[in-house]
Amino acid sequence: MxxxxxxxxxxxxxxxxxxxxxxxxxxxxxxxxxxxxxxxxxxxxxxxxxxxxxxxxxxxxxxxxxxxxxxxxxxxxxxxxxxxxxxxxxxxxxxxxxxxxxxxxxxxxxxxxxxxxxxxxxxxxxxxxxxxxxxxxxxxxxxxxxxxxxxxxxxxxxxxxxxxxxxxxxxxxxxxxxxxxxxxxxxxxxxxxxxxxxxxxxxxxxxxxxxxxxxxxxxxxxxxxxxxxxxxxxxxGRPVQLTVEKKSAHAGEVVLSVSDLTVIDADGRTHVEGVSFSVHAGEIVGVAGVQGNGQTELVEALTGLRKAAGGTITLDGKDLTHSNPRERHHMGMAHIPEDRQRQGLVGGLSVAENLVLTRYHDDQFSHGLVVNWDAANLVADSLITEYDIRTPSKETGAGTLSGGNQQKVIVARELSRDLRLTIAAQPTRGVDVGSIEYIHSRIVKERDAGTAVLIVSTELDEVMALSDRLLVMYRGKVVAELDPKKVSPMEVGLYMAGSRPDGVVQK
Ligand SMILES: Nc1ncnc2c1ncn2[C@@H]1O[C@H](COP(=O)(O)OP(=O)(O)OP(=O)(O)O)[C@@H](O)[C@H]1O
Ligand SMILES: [Mg+2]
The missing domain is CATH 3.40.50.300 (P-loop containing nucleotide triphosphate hydrolases)
Known part of the structure; x- marks a missing residue:
């Protein structure tokens, strides 16, 4: 045929x-x-x-x-x-x-x-x-x-x-x-x-x-x-940098500290078990793993979307284990969620509204309860240009944008304020090569400005290229901490599958 x-x-x-x-x-x-x-x-x-x-x-x-x-x-x-x-x-x-x-x-x-x-x-x-x-x-x-x-x-x-x-x-x-x-x-x-x-x-x-x-x-x-x-x-329509360009990290003080974190769902299933790690200012820590090994629940616990069953989470030394997502947002935490349609975007609202969605309460945009739309529109215009968001206009419903452009709206919104910690889950899922180049360079720029960055991605190439330190999750635990410059993808793949390069199978 x-x-x-x-x-x-x-x-x-x-x-x-x-x-x-x-x-x-x-x-x-x-x-x-x-x-x-x-x-x-x-x-x-x-x-x-x-x-x-x-x-x-x-x-x-x-x-x-x-x-x-x-x-x-x-x-x-x-x-x-x-x-x-x-x-x-x-x-x-x-x-x-x-x-x-x-x-x-x-x-x-x-x-x-x-x-x-x-x-x-x-x-x-x-x-x-x-x-x-x-x-x-x-x-x-x-x-x-x-x-x-x-x-x-x-x-x-x-x-x-x-x-x-x-x-x-x-x-x-x-x-x-x-x-x-x-x-x-x-x-x-x-x-x-x-x-x-x-x-x-x-x-x-x-x-x-x-x-x-x-x-x-x-x-x-x-x-x-x-x-x-x-x-x-x-x-x-132009040459694209397909590899990530970055200098060595200058890690500073501890920003995020996670200690013995455990996450259990309503059915009693343990998704994250005794996980401890920290992320310093000015470094990118990557979490690699096959989907379904607790990364989603880890991110949800870190961002306040899910309760921790045990352990503590601190940001700049302040305990936020029991804070809600909005409190964490105000402490300088950004979150690029893995499921853009459910968590990241309100499809019925315009592109401009989505670009300032989490900032209605910031002084720049509000006088009491009234949103200052002039300021919001200016920010929206500049983000649309900066992130090359392909939309007929800023009034267009965000739900009608192509998949990758919806993702760019979220990334633009989350990275466009002063941050202490950026948590990005699958930041380039569904995004084209030109925009991946841009999003990666923005993440590296965040790092170089002193933000602590945690990247969770099932794309091994992506976490290896971006991270300064690499954690591997398997069955709810962090099973390895590696230097991405010193390991091969094969080796990381073995940890992701629950074995170790020396052949010892992990419990
Ligand atoms: N239902 C719709 N209503 C209005 N505009 C739409 C609709 N569907 C798509 N568009 C617009 O048509 C253009 C093409 O979108 P399309 O979804 O076909 O892109 P795509 O190549 O699949 O992109 P992606 O790689 O991001 O999925 C975009 O500008 C998009 O905003
Ligand atoms: Mg498409």
Whole structure:
């Protein structure tokens, strides 16, 4: 099957998200779609999937023009899409979710649960997905949940499967497994569109790379010959520094001190167990680890979003173990949260409002209860320029920005005041290479201005490049403290997996 997007244009208020885009895809190949945040990748794929109607242009399948008025039409034509935010019901089983995913009008009529279980098993064997139809979704790691979405797509017999940033939420191991699944799909004669910000991934898995910039296709790159820096320059339109530039740290006094910290959830599960460490002024401490080893709960406890069950947290010598998030904010703590849609941003508010959200109470912006919007708007304007936030205007609803631009709004807000401690969780998740360069340089600048910085990231490359000292978390404990200049990623990977380079398995 040959899929062709011909002269597609899609406008939103104030932006041309897709501007006369031409793109083809054949089954049996992987097309990587890359481009800056807001370049129009997700919009283009939503047009292909029948979620948006293009303002101009057409979609052709084997040279026949198609009209998709809803995803059901696209699905019927053989197009499937796995969204970045999965659409699964957490308390249902795999098979139950698969039943829900098939519309009663689909080619199977209404699917019976026993049939669904059988089909999950069959597809699972055929594509090597290793799925248990009776497992409950919320008990499954993200990578396995993603495979449930893949099964839903394959059940409807998709010839072309679109993945929107599938690897952003996966662990390194899950990414390897995901690529194996992609290869199996392609060998089985299907086509894959793969959106990613990780250029290494595009180079290693794609047969072709198409680059979008500001709504237009600016060219294609051949993965066999192109380099990361060439593609980065094509994407951004200027050379990009792909490595972090920083001098050695000049660590000063202790700013954050964590002693014997334990975090237990409502169900009595221990997520953080007896963790102690400190972060000094002027240094970046990184926390590496496979997702789900207590990093999320550690950050929540440090920022006041979750209660500590034991231990103490002090900032500049003051005990804040029992302070609320706002008190911590006023003591100079910044927090870039891992889940931008739930914790970082209010989608219904404007970009400007989000940029000053945590500062309504600061003197600069308030006279009693009244917000000084002139001052707030000035700050918003300068942050939009400084962080290159791609938005039609500062009044635009933050929820309509592209994923990476939402992240930039949060980073801009959190780093734009006087700070003692910055806690950044997955600070560049979903962010394009040009903006990663900027966010990393801002974090290093914070450090050099004397702020204590704690970076938690599942991207090993990122924590290794940024940190002056590296902690590794495994099963709720800090199992290693390393000098990132003196260890290899392999070595850190071993600690992350619960073993040690000398082969001793940790308890
Ligand atoms: N529903 C919407 N309403 C208004 N504007 C939108 C909407 N969806 C997208 N846009 C705008 O269209 C442009 C393209 O956004 P899109 O989400 O396609 O970018 P992207 O390439 O997927 O970026 P990212 O890498 O950050 O996910 C952006 O300027 C965005 O603000
Ligand atoms: Mg997107």
């Amino acid at each position: 040959k899929l062709e997007l011909r002269a597609i244009t899609k406008r939103f208020p104030g932006v041309i998200a897709n501007d006369n885009v031409n793109l083809t895809l054949n089954t049996g190949e992987v097309l990587a779609l890359i481009g800056e945040n807001g370049a129009g990748k997700s919009t283009l794929m939503s047009v292909l999937y029948g979620m948006y109607k293009p303002d101009e242009g057409e979609i052709l399948i084997d040279d026949v023009a198609q009209v998709f008025s809803s995803p059901a039409d696209a699905i019927a034509a053989g197009i499937g899409m796995v969204h970045q935010h999965f659409m699964l019901v957490p308390v249902f089983t795999v098979a139950e979710n698969v039943v829900l995913g098939v519309e009663p009008t689909g080619r199977f009529g209404k699917l019976h649960i026993d049939e669904a279980r059988k089909m999950v098993r069959e597809i699972s064997v055929k594509y090597n997905l290793d799925l248990d139809p009776d497992a409950i979704i919320e008990d499954l790691p993200v990578g396995v949940q993603q495979r449930v979405e893949i099964v839903k797509v394959l059940l409807r017999d998709a010839k072309v499967v679109v993945f929107d940033e599938p690897t952003a939420v996966l662990t390194p191991n899950e990414i390897v497994e995901f690529f194996e699944i992609v290869n199996t799909l392609v060998k089985a004669g299907r086509g894959v569109v793969f959106i990613t910000h990780k250029l290494k991934e595009a180079l290693s898995v794609a047969n072709r790379i198409a680059v979008l910039r500001r709504g237009k296709v600016v060219g294609e790159a051949d993965p066999a010959t192109a380099s990361e820096s060439e593609i980065a320059e094509m994407m951004v």
